[in-house]
Amino acid sequence: MTANSKYLNELQQHGDFLTLSRNNEWHLAPSVFTLSNGTAVTIHDTGVIEFQPTCDTTIDVVLSSAIHGNETAPIEICDELIKRIILGDLQLAQRVLFIFGNPQSINIGKRFVEENLNRLFNGHHTIEGVQMNNERTRAARLEQYVSDFYQRGGQHRERCHYDLHTAIRGSKNDKFAVYPFLHGKPWKKSQLQFLLSCGVNTVLMMKSPATTFSYYSSFVHDADSFTVELGQVKPFGENDMSRFAKTKATLSALISQKEVIYKEFDASDFELFAVHRSINRTEHDFSFPFSDNAENFTGFSKGDLLATDGQTCYYADVEGEAIIFPNADVALGQRALLTVIPLQLTDNII
Ligand SMILES: O=C(O)CCC(=O)N[C@@H](CCC(=O)O)C(=O)O
Ligand SMILES: [Zn+2]
Numbered sequence: 001m002t003a004n005s006k007y008l009n010e011l012q013q014h015g016d017f018l019t020l021s022r023n024n025e026w027h028l029a030p031s032v033f034t035l036s037n038g039t040a041v042t043i044h045d046t047g048v049i050e051f052q053p054t055c056d057t058t059i060d061v062v063l064s065s066a067i068h069g070n071e072t073a074p075i076e077i078c079d080e081l082i083k084r085i086i087l088g089d090l091q092l093a094q095r096v097l098f099i100f101g102n103p104q105s106i107n108i109g110k111r112f113v114e115e116n117l118n119r120l121f122n123g124h125h126t127i128e129g130v131q132m133n134n135e136r137t138r139a140a141r142l143e144q145y146v147s148d149f150y151q152r153g154g155q156h157r158e159r160c161h162y163d164l165h166t167a168i169r170g171s172k173n174d175k176f177a178v179y180p181f182l183h184g185k186p187w188k189k190s191q192l193q194f195l196l197s198c199g200v201n202t203v204l205m206m207k208s209p210a211t212t213f214s215y216y217s218s219f220v221h222d223a224d225s226f227t228v229e230l231g232q233v234k235p236f237g238e239n240d241m242s243r244f245a246k247t248k249a250t251l252s253a254l255i256s257q258k259e260v261i262y263k264e265f266d267a268s269d270f271e272l273f274a275v276h277r278s279i280n281r282t283e284h285d286f287s288f289p290f291s292d293n294a295e296n297f298t299g300f301s302k303g304d305l306l307a308t309d310g311q312t313c314y315y316a317d318v319e320g321e322a323i324i325f326p327n328a329d330v331a332l333g334q335r336a337l338l339t340v341i342p343l344q345l346t347d348n349i350i
Contacts, residue, residue, distance in 0.1 A: 015086035018079040021047040025104035026134050047100035048145050053092040060153035061096045062161040067118050069105025073230055073239040074164030077248055096255050097149045121216040150221045159223035163214045166233045171296035176202035178227040180215040186350045191224050193262035199246035202271045204340055273340035281336040283310030286328050297322050
């Protein structure tokens with residue numbers, strides 16, 4: 001038995017694509033097999049597995065996790081879905097591509113190995129004069145896998161991509177999503193209804209392009225795409241999985257049903273925020289005046305100090321300006337803080 005057929009046998013018996021990916025940190029030879037219910041399974045690479053059921057489908061779904069390796073709850077959710085599909089417990093009604101973004105960073109229990117993968121999409125992996133590394137190569141490949149997946153599905157189908165994360169800090173609004181900048185296109189109520197069903201009632205509307213995975217699939221492939229933050233980072237084994245029951249049930253319904261009926265849209269179900277500004281770290285000497293325990297969505301009074309970057313002080317310029325993803329430890333030139341302000345729904349939503 002070749003090594004290839006041995007791992008395929010094991011995968012078909014146990015459905016454990018996560019372990020297979022972790023055992024092959026940066027590369028796994030492609031292979032295909034068919035489940036007893038007819039679903040075609042294609043392993044494109046380590047961490048990248050596609051399922052194509054035999055029935056007619058309408059939505060091409062990408063579910064990614066481990067873009068940051070220490071964000072374990074989303075990895076556990078996707079691991080469970082993949083196992084249920086391979087073992088025949090979950091019959092698919094839609095095409096699905098699962099991605100574990102950075103298997104080596106899962107193994108070392110860190111956000112990334114050399115470089116933050118979620119700052120390398122939309123072409124930022126390949127820059128003249130900048131040395132490639134494993135994460136840059138991986139970002140380029142992941143873009144290609146997503147691109148090929150949507151292309152094989154064809155035009156004029158629904159495309160969605162939920163890039164699942166957990167936040168470093170606790171959050172006043174425990175689960176929230178980032179809606180990438182849509183360049184003037186309208187936001188979609190149906191997507192907010194889906195998020196609500198996942199237990200996510202808080203959404204941040206970005207107002208500029210980004211180098212994130214979700215912005216890439218939204219901008220390049222016109223997918224309904226979100227970064228979804230499902231709570232706070234915890235090591236494997238320490239997640240209270242009951243907190244993700246709604247997310248799991250909704251994702252499971254999305255991929256296994258022809259159509260899912262969500263609660264009717266009601267703006268009062270949501271807390272929406274507009275991103276007010278993004279503060280980058282440009283100096284080694286960068287700090288926040290608040291403690292490491294300050295939660296995402298903590299609001300500040302107009303005039304309060306928000307961050308100090310070398311000689312530059314940033315003050316809240318709007319009453320209630322709230323902090324998201326403060327991280328003084330990012331590489332120079334990268335985003336160290338987003339701030340948000342409440343958003344009233346306009347008519348730019350369909
Ligand atoms: O908690 C944090 O500081 C980071 C959590 C995280 O990984 N968030 C994503 C958000 C991506 C986006 O803006 O769409 C990230 O920082 O990459
Ligand atoms: Zn993350």
